[in-house]
């Protein structure tokens with residue numbers, strides 16, 4: 001049985017004090033939630049605030065990116081070891097905004113996935129097609145290419161621990177959600193491709209989230225789909241009451 005995982009990707013939002021304020025309001029609203037894992041991915045500068053505030057709670061946290069090397073002359077970058085030492089359990093890798101604005105290729109994402117796993121960080125690996133791909137009918141081809149490139153050389157045992165996130169780019173921040181059946185169709189396809197790549201046991205174990213305009217009022221329908229194991233949430237994770245309502249979709 002896969003435990004659902006609902007993660008907030010705060011992107012470039014919230015200072016440390018704003019994060020503290022969020023946690024003060026959010027923690028009581030989600031206390032006792034056991035039906036899903038709750039994860040917050042704030043900017044690096046707020047990780048220590050989340051680490052302190054989430055101690056002894058049902059909240060895990062992660063970062064939104066990292067470098068593939070462990071240390072060195074890489075001005076402005078952050079390593080897996082640094083994130084691990086900061087208390088991160090997860091790291092989002094290959095988000096479409098990283099791919100689009102910072103030129104991350106599947107090969108780069110693949111190096112990052114390997115480094116994260118080698119340092120006991122669990123990747124939340126994002127894949128997803130652009131509107132033009134969907135309209136051209138090439139969604140599966142694009143997503144398969146991203147998966148094969150990003151997961152190259154990763155052992156089944158490691159893939160089974162990871163989280164995958166299907167985020168159609170046309171649904172991110174647009175208010176345009178994929179229908180639950182469209183999301184289910186692509187996510188079932190992703191699971192089948194993982195099976196073809198590393199075997200059915202890992203495919204059955206790996207958790208696959210949907211992301212793209214997930215809100216409190218569409219979460220239940222998405223989460224009811226057999227292959228959708230969670231949500232990667234941007235905008236609706238920024239406000240404590242809204243994110244708590246989403247987490248309590250059941």
Ligand code: 13P
Pocket residue numbers: 009095167171172173174175211212213214232233234235236
């Ligand atoms: P929105 O929920 O704001 O559409 O963002 C989705 C996303 O990119 C999460 O990683």
